[in-house]
Amino acid sequence: MRRRAAARRAFTLIELLVVVAIIAILISILLPSLSQAREQAKAVVCASNQRSLMTAVLMYTDRHNGHFPTVGYHHSGTAANERELSWVLQMVQEAGRDRKIARCPSDRSTLWPPDSDRALEEMGQLPPPAPGEVVRQTSYASNGYTVFPIISETFIYDRLSTIRWPATTAYFVELADGRPFQGLSAQANADRRLNAGADHVHAERWHIPANPRLKAAEEIEPDQHRNGSNYGFLDGHVERLKFEQTMLKAADYRVFQPTFLFNKFDPAIAR
Numbered sequence: 001m002r003r004r005a006a007a008r009r010a011f012t013l014i015e016l017l018v019v020v021a022i023i024a025i026l027i028s029i030l031l032p033s034l035s036q037a038r039e040q041a042k043a044v045v046c047a048s049n050q051r052s053l054m055t056a057v058l059m060y061t062d063r064h065n066g067h068f069p070t071v072g073y074h075h076s077g078t079a080a081n082e083r084e085l086s087w088v089l090q091m092v093q094e095a096g097r098d099r100k101i102a103r104c105p106s107d108r109s110t111l112w113p114p115d116s117d118r119a120l121e122e123m124g125q126l127p128p129p130a131p132g133e134v135v136r137q138t139s140y141a142s143n144g145y146t147v148f149p150i151i152s153e154t155f156i157y158d159r160l161s162t163i164r165w166p167a168t169t170a171y172f173v174e175l176a177d178g179r180p181f182q183g184l185s186a187q188a189n190a191d192r193r194l195n196a197g198a199d200h201v202h203a204e205r206w207h208i209p210a211n212p213r214l215k216a217a218e219e220i221e222p223d224q225h226r227n228g229s230n231y232g233f234l235d236g237h238v239e240r241l242k243f244e245q246t247m248l249k250a251a252d253y254r255v256f257q258p259t260f261l262f263n264k265f266d267p268a269i270a271r
């Protein structure tokens with residue numbers, strides 16, 4: 001009797017293998033949804049970052065006669081960088097937050113500097129990068145239309161009062177991370193790497209070639225998150241959009257007389 005009871009209490013090898021197999025199956029079912037949940041959480045943090053930065057930009061315009069913050073990090077990380085002018089540090093301070101809010105948790109760029117450099121920079125003790133050296137400053141970039149007199153002297157969108165449709169005019173985009181983007185030429189990918197160190201994008205150039213999405217990908221990450229990337233709008237809200245939802249050419253589009261069904265970067269037609 002005693003021997004039979006002992007035998008019943010032990011697991012056979014087969015039973016153990018079945019238990020292990022069931023656990024393995026459960027893990028394989030749960031892991032993808034766990035990683036989806038993690039991705040979704042990152043996208044939410046990113047949107048929250050952009051919302052804080054957007055609020056900071058609007059507070060800044062309030063104190064600067066309606067003017068938007070300017071830019072200071074040029075493409076290619078040249079010695080001409082004017083870090084103190086860039087919106088990056090100014091808006092982080094304005095928002096009363098640390099530099100992390102300028103970084104998207106899904107950003108996979110390999111061009112971020114070590115934290116020790118960041119500390120030196122914040123004390124004004126970091127020498128500017130050597131020409132051609134790309135240093136990533138931010139995951140987000142301001143829309144060039146709001147910085148430069150783009151189309152002609154009569155169309156300048158550097159103040160909030162010149163924006164007719166703030167709720168549909170994008171201010172922040174997710175900046176290209178500098179890694180090669182599928183479909184771009186070697187030259188375009190080289191430019192993309194340089195653009196990863198800037199703090200603004202030239203959205204005014206995206207409508208010129210046949211494929212705006214591919215042209216924009218030289219400067220932005222159009223698919224940073226699932227279902228697109230986050231865009232910060234000038235009424236302060238942030239929206240996750242596929243690139244095709246930000247600009248669409250009309251069927252009768254002509255290069256020298258561009259017609260758009262919508263273009264959320266160009267304040268003239270951003271409605």
Ligand SMILES: [Zn+2]
Nearest residue numbers: 046104174224
């Ligand atoms: Zn993001």
